[in-house]
Amino acid sequence: MGMKFRSGGFLTTVQDAGRTGYQQFGVPVSGAMDPRSFVLGNLLVGNDEGEASLEITLMGPMVEFTAANVVALTGADLSATLNGVPMPRYRAVLVKPGDLLAFGMQKSGCRAYLAAAGGFDIEPVMGSRSTYLKAKIGGLQGRKLGKDDFLGFRAPAATLPNLDLRAVDPEDFSASERVLRVVLGPQDDAFTEDGRKTFLSGTYTVTNQSDRMGSRLEGPVVEHVKDGNIISDGISFGAVQIPSEGKPIIMLADRQTTGGYTKIANVITVDLPRITQSKPGDIIRFEAVSIEEAQELYLAQRTRFEELRRSFEEKRGDARAPVAPGIALAALGLSGGEERVFHVELDGHDYRCVVREIKS
Template sequence: MMALRVDKPGMLSTVQDLGRWGYQNLGVPVAGPMDRCSHRLANVLLGNPPEAATLEVTLIGPELTAERRTHLVVTGAEFDLFLDDATVPTGVPLNVPAGSRFRFGRRRRGARAYVAVPGGFDVPIWLGSRATHLPSGLGGLAGRALVAGDCLGSRETAAAAVPTVRRRGPVLALPEGGARIRVMLGPQEALCAPEGIETFRTTRYAVTDRSDRMGYRLSGPAVTLASSAEPLSDATPTGTVQIPGSGQPIVLMADGQTTGGYPKLATVISADLPVAGQLGPGDWMEFAVCDRAAALRALIAQEQALLA
C-alpha cells in the first residue's frame, strides 16, 4: 500500500531493519540501523513486529506527503517536527490525514532519527533483510538513499489498528556534542603498546568528517602499536575499534566491512552502539573500558526500558 511520497529526501535517508545476519562469511555486511535502540522503539510504539523496517534519517530530515491516511512515529534524534503547519512531538504516534505534509525542521540533539509506519516500510527482502547497505548498493529501496519523487509503501493491512502506546521516559540518553562510549578491550589489544592503550583510554577524540555509516574516523593523539606487523585479516564485527598505522582509531559502524587487517584494540559494547550511532562529524568521543558483566547489565537495563 502506498504510504508516503518523498518531496525532499533529507541528507541521507535509508530504509533499515535489524540487519542482514548470516552472510558475513560471503562478505555481506550486516547493515541495519546505526541506533538500533531508537529503531526498535519506533516499532514498539506502533505495535509493529520487530523485523519491521523503518526509515533512518541523518542530520537533515526529509519532507514527506501522505498519499492516504496513515500513522507514523519518529524516535531517536530530536528534530522540530511539523505536520502541515502544526508542531508535533517526537516519540508519540501521529495520525496523518491523507494529503497532509510531514516535515523535519531544525535538528536539536542527536544525529539520526527513525520514522516508522504501521507494519513497516515495504521494500524487497534480500538475503532475509530489508536493510540498505549503501557502499554496495544492496537492499532497501534500490540499494540507495531516498531521492525526491520516491514513494514508500507500508505493509499496513487495512484492518490494522494503531495501539495508543504512551511513553514512559527516555530509553536512550541522546549525546550532547559528544559521548563517553564504553568498550571492552580486545580481541587484539596485545598488538597495541601499553602506552597506546593508555592514550586510547584518556583521550577525547574528534569524530572527523570522514565518518559515515561504514565507520567513524577519529582524530586525536596517535595510539602506538606494539609492532608494525599487521595481523592476517579476520572478521570485524560492528563496534570494532581498529588502529591503522597512523594510530588514529576507526570505529566500525553498521555498514562496515566484514573483514579487516588492522589491529583490533577494543569493541564498543552493545548498549552503547546506539549512543555512538547518534554522533556525527564534529562531535567528540571518549572511551571507557568496562568488563562483560557491566556491558550485560547496561544491555539488560536498556532492554527493560525499551519493553517496559
C-alpha cells in the first residue's frame, strides 16, 4: 500500500541524504538538492532526518494514495492540492486511501519535497535510496517516476504524537535575487585581486544550462592569474568552479567526484537552498564570510532541527485524552476564553475536537 502515479510531472525522483562513502570509486553522492527542506519534511512526519522523500521539480506529479499515512510537503510552492483543496506546506497531513494529490502552477522556488511517515519501500543501493539518473542507480530502477508507477510505504502511520502541532513556518522562495554566502578557497589564490573583487561584487544570472549536477551562471568574467586548470581534486556540494572562460559553475548534488577546474569559493551549507531553489533567470550575488561564521550558522541550524524534533515528540499534557459526554468546562481547566484540543475515538474514527469557552 502506498502511492500510485497517474503522472510523473517534469522530474520526480526518490532522494535521501545521499550515497556517502563511495566517491573514491567515482560514485557521486546525489541526494536532496535542498537539504533543509528535505530534513524539515522528515521531522514533520517523525522520520529519521535522512529518510528518502520525493523530490519534485518545477511541475509536480499526480498521485493517488492507496493507504492511510501522514505526509508533509516542503520546499517550493508548486500549487499542490489534496482532493482539489490547497494542501498546506510545512505541515503534517493525514492522507487516506483514494485521496488525490496534484500540482499546478509553480509559484516560488524550484523543488518541493514530499515526506511520508515510515519512508518508501525501496531497496537501498550502496547504502542509499537516492536516484542517480546518469548511472541509473537507486530510487525506482534508477529513473524518474512516471505514469502507472507505484511506490509502497515501508511503515505507514495513520497518526503521530501531536499531529495537529506538527507544523513550521513555510519558507519563502519568491525572491528573484539571492545572496550566497561563501567561504573563499581552496584555489582563490589562482585568481587576480581584480578577479576576486569581480566575483564578490558582480551580479550573475542562473542559465538554462543548470541541472542537478551544477548551476551555470552568466555574468562578469572572473580573471585568473594564469588559467582555470588544476590537477584534479575533490569537489564538495556548493563548490564554485571557474574554468578558464571565467564564468562560475556551482556544483550541486549530482556533481562529479573530482574536477580539474579552479574553485574560488564554496557556498556555505545553510545557503545551499538559495541556489538549489533558484530557476533560470534568477539573480545571484556572492558574499564572503569566515569559516567560523559558516560553522556557527550550521550549528544553529542543527540546534533548530533538534528543538523541532523534541517539540514534535514531547507529551503535551492531556491533549489526546478522550472527552466524556457532558463534561464540564471547569473540569477541563478552561477560563478567560481559552481553548483546548482533544481527540475523540468513536466507532473506529478519530475526531479532532476544539473545546472553547464562550462568554455570553
